[in-house]
Amino acid sequence: MRQRVLTTLMVLAAVLVAVLAATMPISGQAPAGKTKKSAYTPPKLPWGDPDLQGLWPGTDLIEVPLQRDPKAGERTEVTPEEFAQRQAKAERTAENDRVAYVAKDSKVGINPPGYWLEHGKPQKITSLVVDPPNGRIPELTEQAKQKAAQAKQAKQGHGTNETWEDQSLYDRCISRGVMGSILPVIYNNGTQIVQGPGYVAIRYEMIHETKIIPLDGRPHEGSNIKSYMGDSRGHWEGNTLVIETTNFLGDKNGIGLNGGGTPHSADMVLTEKWTRTGPDMMEYTATINDPKTWVRPWTIRMPLRLNPEFPLYEYACHEGNYAMFNMLKGARAEEKAAEEAAKAGKK
């Protein structure tokens, strides 16, 4: 269900960009993956570290596509006309939500109604991927292509709800991985930083994750300890927090929304950078380096806005996963009905 809604959103966003694509001069941006020198000096914590604390939800960016529409080429920002279109669309969405919410005969379908979802603010950026310069996820390696083909093959002739393992790690409420936890999605985009002496902790709302990052220069965990969220180590480069994460479980989560997309390998090295660029703005970049999966490293960039009023809820995903019971029960009921219909037909 969530996937379908997401797909729809992505398609809409892609179509919008495609339709409006026009040539525009490339606006000046810092080279991808490099730490942008920020003129802003963040406040310091009593123990000397820059203060990055607070709620930095990605909600504003919900409608920005992860990958750029190919027609936009290396253009990192939309044209003024395209931006006006995005604004108009946002207004239409808000109006539709308002109307749907008050309408007495609102139809409840299989997906939640539009007003149930969160919406972003019109953005100028054309994509979240900023490197390669075309804003597209690099090509898969031969090895990764083969793996993907094998995975597809393995699903042939297999129903969609034979076991819980037919659902995604997201729908099973296991984990969306680090990137799946921060890329903006339809709701519950809370990301919160809490700092203590020697540590930075990042809380991700949906599913509920806490990543604790030691800053004392200790080595990574032994290579036999793997996890969905990986093992993070951090250090400061000026006022930028640099987090290197390794020891991932391979062939599980991808780098897409909610951990979708092509799964990364266990050898991925993820480098995230958090830089405050103003009293309420953070520049976040993440460079994905996984030579077993993609032919070159790639970088995602997101401007995150501080929102002290953002309500971060306890997201008891697994505890409330009634959908899993329902999907499996429904599939068994359908099978039983089909079996009985077949028996009746024989008589």
Place this chain on the structure above:
Amino acid sequence: MRKILTLLSTAAAAVVCITLTLTPGKAQAPAVPAKAVAKAPANGRRMSDGKPNLNGVWEYIGTANWDIQDHSAAPGPFWQLGAIGAIPAGQGVVEGNEIPYKPAALEQKKKNKANWPAEDPEAKCYMPGIPRATYMPFPFQIIQSNKDILMAYEYASANRLINMGKPIEAGSDTWMGTSNGHWDGDTLVVDVTGLNGLSWFDRAGNFASDKLHVVERYTRRSSDVMDYEATIEDPSVFTRAWKISLPLYKRADKNAQILEFKCVEFAEELLYGKYKKQPASK
């Protein structure tokens, strides 16, 4: 739906305890530094604002998660695990060892125990609630900032932020509750409300309802030991308030950190096994 038992989570949980090594405390940290120095040591006894520094990876050593009351050693439910699966004896952590259940609640407790482990929220990988999260056989880490205090538990990635500012009212009920903290001298007092009452206190089926109110007290006794107390109130289940108290030990391993224990995968067969596709009947 919850009748099929997997050995996995029980085995994992059973193996954990007793591996902690305590090193003698390095008596550190002068009292309150006159001026907030640039780099307060991460393991200093006080924060630069003079408050006790509770930062660290903490863990309880004992058998409270088996049963918060006194209990003898007993066989476990899975003979296949042999002595590994047996329940160790333990001295309770309830003051006076009596939990003042109302009669109907006591019956429910007995039912819970009879339905262990299938009905234990721990077996299902559900968030453990407060106070159980504190004394599970898994470490938890306190990240104490200059504002709020984060507690991140290894089990099920459970976590909660303790609001140290103006107290907030609990919204909807949750597994981990709504936590408001304040300092009473050198003791961190955390008032927890908004608990949904679906968690248990232990594997013996001790429980409360959504009227549960927990007041926790964290007092650092030495560099390596912190006293933990929790006052339990729930007028719909208990005839009076009661208290548990136990020591928490600081993990002294050089590389101590919370690892990932995402137990959903270990509980899926238990929860959903009944509904997976069975071989077609002929």
